[in-house]
Amino acid sequence: MAPREVCKKWRKVALYYVLPSLFIMSAFLLKLEGWRQGVHAERDYVTAKKAFLRWDQLPPEEGKEDFLILHKLLKKHPELHAYYDASIGQNFLALNNVQEATFYVEQTLKRTKQSYYSDYAQTSLMISRGEYGAALKRAQKLKNMLLENENHLINNAIFAFNLMRIAILCQELGENAEELEAWKEIKFYSNCEGSRPNTGFDQLLRHFTVQEISLLDYILAREKEMQKPVEKILLEEKNLG
Numbered sequence: 001m002a003p004r005e006v007c008k009k010w011r012k013v014a015l016y017y018v019l020p021s022l023f024i025m026s027a028f029l030l031k032l033e034g035w036r037q038g039v040h041a042e043r044d045y046v047t048a049k050k051a052f053l054r055w056d057q058l059p060p061e062e063g064k065e066d067f068l069i070l071h072k073l074l075k076k077h078p079e080l081h082a083y084y085d086a087s088i089g090q091n092f093l094a095l096n097n098v099q100e101a102t103f104y105v106e107q108t109l110k111r112t113k114q115s116y117y118s119d120y121a122q123t124s125l126m127i128s129r130g131e132y133g134a135a136l137k138r139a140q141k142l143k144n145m146l147l148e149n150e151n152h153l154i155n156n157a158i159f160a161f162n163l164m165r166i167a168i169l170c171q172e173l174g175e176n177a178e179e180l181e182a183w184k185e186i187k188f189y190s191n192c193e194g195s196r197p198n199t200g201f202d203q204l205l206r207h208f209t210v211q212e213i214s215l216l217d218y219i220l221a222r223e224k225e226m227q228k229p230v231e232k233i234l235l236e237e238k239n240l241g
Contacts, residue, residue, distance in 0.1 A: 041077065048073040048080055052087070060095055081107055089121075098128040116142065116158050123165070136169040160189065160204035164215075176226050183219045190216070 051070040055063040070088075074080050089104030102125060109118045119142045126135040139162055146159045167182035190201035208215040 044073050044077055045080070048077070048084070052084060056087070056091060082111060085111075093124055093128050098125060101125070101128065116146065119145075120158055120162060127165075127169070132169055132172050136166065136173065136175075139166045139169060157200040157203045160186070160200040163189070164204060164208070171222070180223065180226060183223060187216070187219060 048070055051066040051073070055066040055070060057063075058066065070084070074084065085104040086108045089101045089108060092098075092101035092104065105121050105125060109121055119138065123135050123138045123142070126138065142162050143159070143166060146162070163182055163186055167179050167186065170176075170179035170182060186201070186204075190205055205215050208218070
């Protein structure tokens, strides 16, 4: 995969990714609610799993029938919403289908009732609507809230993924100084500049790896790219002098 294509993939995933913690939370909620007993229910659960996996892997047009199967099973077994809503919502966001995504994301948020996760997911919806400026302000506000809670900061992936989102939103808006600062913070908290280990950033680094290109490789490439305009300005000033 060419570096430019990899960069495009980074930006799309970073912008629309809701939060892996939502999947973890959904699985936890599902465990609390419990699976219905009985052979017929178990068969439906297996069918739903297969339908979701096919829909998740196929192009949108080819996966319509599988999603229809999953949709019917969700109506038949409401308890399955706790397991699939976050994943379905994220997929629709990646397809830029905000209308469909909103229902599933909001259903997940109603179950979680966690302000940090709610803020993050609501920002995802704002991004999908192209409201980058407002989304950046909300992401920065969430960052400040998390910084006030050190235990949450050190142990939870939401801070890491939100900081990644800030960097990408700054990139979209052409805010180079703010983007560089966000990348600097990611490098610091991910322990590549001597800070203490952070499990949230470990998860971020593992998640954003495309083939052999890591997140840190991408950060270095972005930093180098943003230095070019600065070097050009300095050269022009030197020539004028």
